[in-house]
Each structure stands twice: as structure tokens, then as C-alpha cells.
Amino acid sequence: MSAKDLETLLGNPYDDANPVGYRAILDADEQREMSAEGEKLLDAWCLNAEFVPAAYGGRFTRADRLAGILRTLWRRDAALGSGYGFASFLASVNVWTASTADQRGSVADRLLANQRVAAAFHELDHGNDIAHTGCAASPAGSGWSLSGRKDVVANVRRAETLVVLARTGPDAGRRSHSQFLVARDAVPADRVRDLPRVGTSGMRGLQLGGIEFADCPIPADAVIGDPGQGMEIALRAYQVTRAVLPAMALGSLDTALRTALDFAAERRLYGATVSELPYVRAVIARAHADLLAVEAFSGVVVRGLHLVPESMAAYAAAAKYLTSRMALDAVEDLRSVLGASGYLRQGPYAIFQKVARDAAPATFVHISRTACLITLLPQLPRLARKSWLTGPPAAPELFDLGADLPSLDFDALVAAMARTDGLLGALVEIAELGDGALTARFAMRFRDELRVLRDECIALAPGDLTSGAGTAAFDLADRYTVLLAAASVLAVWRRGGPRYPDDLLPGVLDRLAARLRGPALLTAGEREQAEYALFAAAGLRHGEHQLFDPTAQATPGGGKDTP
Template sequence: MTHLTPDFLHHVQLLENTLGDPTDASNTIHFARSVALDETQQFPEEYISYLTHIGYFRYFVPQELGGQLGEFSELLLMCRALSRRDLTAAIATGQTMLGALPIWLCANQTQKKQLAKHILEGHLGCLALTEKRHGSNLLASEVSATPCTDGYLLHGEKWLINNATEGHTMTILVRKYDSNQRESLAVFLLDKTQLTDYEAIEKINTHGIRCADISGVRFNNTKVPKSALIETNEPGMYGVLKALQISRILCAGFSLGAFDTCLRLTYDFAKSRALYQKTVLDMPTVKQGLGRSFAKLIVAEMVSLASSKAISYASKSLSVYSACCKYWVPKTTELAIDELKVILGARYYLREEYQAGIFQKMQRDNAVVSLFDGSSQLNLGLISSQTNAIAAKLLAQVELHQDLELWFSLDTTKPVANLDSHDLSINNMGNDPVLSSFLAITEQLHEHTVTASLAQQFAVLKQQILNWCDCVQTLQHSEQNEPTSIARFAITKQYTQLFAASCCALFIVYNPEHPLLSNNTIAEDLLQVTLNDSDLFEPSEALLHTLNTQHQTQAIYSLLNF
């Protein structure tokens, strides 16, 4: 991906303006229609057509192939803008990007151009990995590809695939056999409009994203051309794993969008609902809940932005950072939305009384984000297998990442490094530039303008990181050192919290003129809610004022200047 857009916020703001107010039924995508589609489990074809018309799919295609994809943070935020209106449409289009990523990373120019044409015309695609018998154990995939004259014969079934029926293209992981019956996992790009002898598995009913095309495909010696095979110099599975490192980060946009809408609806209700001669917003516990949710949303945005920019600045560490982002952001938003529904009260549970029942739909839809592109357990396992190396390296030496200031700057006009797909790695090799840079920063705080109270919170975080490293090393000598043990998973969850807090601290350090982060009380609130999320947390007046201001202007709740 080359030639990055100077200020990607312009495109995000343009999309936000074009989509309009989701409470206004005169807009194509609006809450009442989304809920109605959900009730009937009807695929949102009109939404997809509209998104094609306004050029949304251009941002899935690299610029050198005729699209607009440049900086992944832009795509993350565009996904968030769509998600705050309708998660089904966002996830359906996001699945198209998921299917495209292995092609952009590994395919030849002919295959890339073939897929680019499909996407730019607004055709959906998918990535077919999972099978009913094996779930997320991709190494056990059974769908086979055996050589035949001028191609391969596919046999077997892929299950629980989003867009498996609606999609024109399918990027599929198969067990390929050569003429000597040697086998390997390989990736094929299928143009389903050119195939015969396959059948679609009927739509599978789900609790959330109920009108999504969650289905599957069954091959019965289906012939595909040789040109469908993605040939690389490394195992085909590596391309899938590298693609998932990027897609897991982009998934954060779904959760940010859902969380934004649930917080907005709850704040609206609290301001307008009179109870006991006051508004609900006047109640201390309600102020606390809304302020804490706003702080969590801002930190979740920080983690998402830091991770998306890591695709360019720390691509060798994505095996850990993508899993961190994919675990921590959906988990945090799910818990926060659970707290918001308490403030909303009965209106959370009524299907038609308040904004067409969109809050409940958002909560159900958001719950699926933790499941796809690797479940929470799978992502914790990916991190857990690398914690020993991370802890050892942090204790041995810490250093500042060379591009740290650019990485954590919120100035969206600054250039971002290009992504070189060869830099992506399936193992972190113990490198953790985020935690390492934070520890190095604490040794030179005199060079940065940080208040005494912030410096104290930094010291707490530093000690927590060092204690975590000691715990990891102690655990290595116990019987519970297996990556999937209860103890290792517990310590891995702690790591994701330390990663989130370190991202928060680095954004504070490198944005001293930012209108929010330069406010010490707000900065302290953000760190506190990340380091020590407690029912005794009291949001500052400055934080509550910022929430109210962004709400009044109907802006996306964000650190960025929408």
C-alpha cells in the first residue's frame, strides 16, 4: 500500500456527513430500518447498493489498483462511522475486506486486479476458513484441492462463513494435494460466478447480526482453474495468519461504532428523562456511569488507533498487538454497554419504545465481534505463547521506538510509513516497542511536561509492568507454564490491560497541545479508568463537559477533530 492520504480525517468526515443522522428516517441507513430488517432477518441489499453508490468500497482497494486504501487508521474509522449506524452492513462489507487481505498481501498482479474489479463494482466477498468439525483449528482443515486437467477439484464444506452465499468472490483455505499426494495448506481465490457443481449451505440463524448472510458452501469435486491458486514462497497458511493480524485490528471499528451509539442513546435519555423533579443526568451515579463509559470509549479508541498505526510502524509485533486489540477492545465495550443499559432502564428492554429498539440490537450485534477473526480465547492463546519472550526482553533492556512520536501523534496530517507485507511476522520474537518505549519514557520524564499526579500514575503503571514481568518469569518454573493454563491466561489478560494503559500514557506524552489530553484532569481520568477501573471512579467535571460538548455538536465521540 503506497502514497498515503495527507489528512485521512477528511474522507472519514465526508462519509459521516454523507450517511447523515441515523435517527432521521429520510436517510438511507437509519435505525428504524435497521431494526426492521433485523426483525425479518432480511439481508440489507439496499444498504450495500447505497454504499457502492457513495464509493465506500473504494477504501478496500489499494490505490495502485484504482482504489483509495492507504492508511489503515482511515479504514478503521470509516468502519466505525458505518458501524454506529448498522453493524450488519459494516460487518458484511468488512468481511469483503477480510477476504481481500490475503490477496493484497500475497497474490500476483492478475489476481489482485481481478479482485479489485469485483470490489470496486460493489460485489461482496468473504474469507472461508472454518469448518464445522474443526472450528478455529485451521490446521485441521479438510476441504481438499486435488490436481486435475487445467486446474483443481475442490471437495468438502466450509461452515459459518459470512457472505458465503451473497459474496461473488471467496478466498478459501484448503488442503492441497500435488500429483505425488503430498499435502499442504493453500489459499485459492474463487470467482463463484464462474463455478458450477457447488451448493450454498442455507443461512444459519444467529442471536446478533440476524440479517447477515452467515452460511456456508459445499463443494463436490468442483473444478477451479489453476489461476485460482495463490502461489507464494512461504506456506499458504502464513498469508492467512498475516491477513488476520490486520483484520483483527480493523474489527475494533465495529465495537467502537456500537459503543458510540449506545453511549449516545443513553446520554440522550439521561438528559431528557425527568425523575423525582430532576433529570436522570443529575443523579451522581448516572454521571459517574456516563463519564466512565466516555473515558473507556476514548481509551478503546486509543488502543485501536495505536494498533492500526502499528501495522505501519511495528509490523513485526502485530502477532501480539493485533490479538491484544481484538481481545481488549470488544471486551471493554461489551462490559461498558452492559453498564449503560442499567442507566437506560426499561427502555433498554422494550423493542419499539426508544429509538426503535436500536440499543438492544447494537448490544446483540456487538457481542459477535469477540467471536470472529479468532475468539477471545484464541487471541489470549496467541499472546500467551509469547509472554515469556516479552517479559525477558523488557527486563533485559528497554528502548524508545525510533518513530514513537509519529506513531502516537494525533496530528492526522503527518505522513505515515508504508506497509511492507514482507515485514509482517507470525512471531513477535519478544519485541514489544509499546511497553518498552513507555518504560524508557519514565526514565526521562523531565524532558516532557507531565504533572506530578500524572507522573505518579506513570510510576504506578511502570511498577505494574515490572511486577508482571517478574510474575511471568516466576510462572516459567511452575507446573502451570503451559500457554493455555489458567494461570497463563490470567497473566495474559493483565498484559492486555498494561498494553492499553501504555498506549494511553504514550498518547498523553506525545500530544501535549491536544485540547483534551493537555487537560491534566482528563488525562488522569483516562489513565485511572484503565489502570484501576473501580465503582468508586469519579469523572472530573472537565471530562463530563467534554462529553456534553461532543454530544451537543453530534460529533463522533473521539480524540480526533471530527
């Protein structure tokens, strides 16, 4: 099974008779329901097997393969991708990260039987600050008694199994929380109450709700890992989910860009097609550049789970923060191409308004962008002192997207802060090589930015490394993520061969450099040439019914003229 297999199974999105085509997906969205036909299709394909490690009967060995499959699903419907797919993956990763063989076997059996697992972590009173959760478990007899509520949990009412984070100690430290594997059919029904479903403006079909426990007895062997390890397990598991989410959510930007190209080619304005307007060409080119940057950065980070797990505490949070922001900005820019048509809920371009609405919650699903920056802040001074400008570059294999990988070793992921930064080591190495006039200009600019960032991060006060930090400290973390993305793009292009054309690189780097708010590195003529190349490449891929990313994978119904 592969992403291409799933793409074929989903069929032509423009075929109104397709039960998982855009017409059917939009109808389900209007009813605020998940696509029932989509869920049937994924049941038959057993998408859940992609979340289960091969050792337990599933198909999960490589995070990049899983990301590609989920990206295919998100191109069709982010609500289906998040509700059917990512929600169960988010919960089950905690089990693969630290649990007994019996627990892993039980969750694997349930997932392979097309059941759902939900991650009951968040509470509205505490938001993303799960360290102050109010839901608590206390020893009772030979087991535990669970009390409290969880809010805004995907699939909580439909899930047969829950992974619940609860307080098991009085202090605020990491050792005061535990995770519990709670099977619905193993606890008294009168001790569990489902709370009303929560409506959303984006991903309207996503089943969000809450659950409340009242002195609910759970057995001693329900604890995942050891008591008190709940936060440590979550931090390790988050590295996987934060890395995979950006790579899969890129599918929504692909659909938005494809729809904008359709509109630009078909709509006439001022005596010409919209695609002939210079402004429209520039917007489409820049969105394509952002898609390629996100593809490179997220691809490197997903490979990092296998190759540099010791650095994932920084890389996964950085990727989740920057790529979600870039994708959301690009979709909003593309809305200006469609104008009023970008808001219509009916008609040939109606899928765009759904993609745009779904893109917003995708930026904070699982954990918010601010929480990602808070994760990065305390790591910056250490990396600045110990690694930046002096540490070795990451191994070339990290940047060879699609190349072989060892199976993901969940035990290699650590909750400790990253100590090395091979991505920025690669940036420095590329700047020193000076390959290509334009590429060297950008590489040296990014290296100079790193020097400034290093000095500013070393000077951070202790109070700037917490959630109470000022805006200047958060800005440093933001700039760090841009430099990681720039390093990824430069290194991926250097390794990628013909899949990564040289004429597309300046436009991609120009977009990243603009996020650092320094002087422009391209002249007006160079930028025009760079954007023309990006626009032409996007149009060519769309016309040939291929993905916009360098894989150029064929897509059924990639254009509306496909039968």
C-alpha cells in the same frame, strides 16, 4: 473520500424519512435483512474501493483512514458495517498479502465493480482452530480438486469470489494448508452447494451461511501464494484485520453512549432528570473513559501496521482481545442507565437494544478473544526476557494519531513472533520522566506491574504457552494487554496536545488500573473529580453534535433535535 464524507452521506440518523436512519435500520433488523438502501448507498459511494490498494485502482493507502470510514458505518449499523464492509476486506487482505499481480488485479476489478469477496476459513467442527480444517484440496490433472465444507461464512451465498483455506498436506503443521481464490462463475455449479443461512441474535441482518464443495475442479493458478503457505498468509493478514477491527467497532460504543445520554437528559426520575443521578453520571463517565482508552490503543496499533510491522503479531492480537472486551462491558454498563428502555425494540431509544445485541458478536467476529490470548502466550517469555524494562521506546510518531503515515507495505508483515516491544518501552520511559503528579502515580504503578508480569512470564512452563494452558497463564496475557493499552494512553496523551485534555486522563487510566485488580490509585475525591470531567466532556460533545473521541468531528444528526 473520507469518513466525514460518508457521515454526511448517511445523513441524520434520527430522521424517520432517512432511508438509512435508525428507523429504517431497525425495520431491516426486524426482518433479519441487511439494509437494502444502505447497500445501495455504499454501492454508489463504492465503499469497496477503500479495500483496494491504490496501486490497483482503489483508495486504500492508510489503515487508520480505512478504520475511520468503517467506524462511521458501524456507528450507524454494525451489521451493514460487518456484512458489506468488513467481510470483503477480511477476505481481500489475504490477496494483497501474497498473490500474483493477475490475482490482485482480478480481485480489485471485482471489488471496484461492487462485487463481494468472502473468506471461507471456518468450520463448525473446528471453530477458530483453522489449522485442523477438514476441507481439503488435492492435485487433479493440471489443477486441484476441492472437497469439504465451510460454515458460518459472511456473504458466502452472495459473494462472487471466495478465498478458501483448505488442507493440502497430511500433517498438522503450517505447511499443510493453502489458500485458493475461487470465482463462482469459473467452477461447475453442480460441484458447489450452498448450505442454509445461519440465524443470529446479534447482527441479524448479516448474511451468514455455509458452502460445500464436492470434487470441485479449480485451476492451478487459483492458489494464493505457494502451496503450503495458507496458514502463513492468514497469520500475516490477520495482523491487519485484527488491528482494524477494534478501531472500527468503536463506532458501536459511540452510538450506545449517545443514546444513553439522550435518555439521561430526557427521562425524569425522583423529581430530576436521570442525568442528575450520581450513579448515572458515573456510568456515563466510565463508558466515556473506556471509549477514549480504546480509541488511543486501537489508534496506536493501527499506526503500528505502518511503523512497527515486526511487532504486530503481538499488538494486533492484544488490541482485538482487550478492546472488544472493554467495548462490550461498557455497552452493558450503559444498559443500566436505560433500564427497561434498553431492551425495547420500538420507541425513541430502540437503537440501543440493537447496538447491544450487535456488540456481542463483534467481540468474536473474525476470531475469538480466547484465540487472541493463545496467539499471545508463546510470545510473552521472549518479550519478557529480551525487551520489557530494557528495550527502547517506540518512536514518537507511533503515538501521534492522525499524523502522516507511509503507505501500508503488506510485505513487511511477518508471521514470526514479535521480538521487541516499543509500547512497553514507552511506558517505562514515561514512568521515569515522572511528568505530572497523578500521571506519574499511574505510570509508576503500571511499570511496577510490568516488573511483576516480566518475572511471572519468564517462569512460564512450556505447557503454559499452548491452548492447553491453565487460567493463570491466560491471566498473564490479559494483564499484558492492559499494560499495552495503558502505555498507549499515556504516550498518546503526551503527544496529543489540546485534543487530549489533562483533566480526562486520570479517569481513563483509573479504569485501566482497575482491570489489574490492584489497590486504587485515586482517592474518592479524585475519582469523583475525574469522573465529573469525563461526564461533562461527553455531554458537551453530544450537545454540540460531535464525536466523543478527540477528533470532535461533527456528526449530522448528532442529537435528536437536529433537523
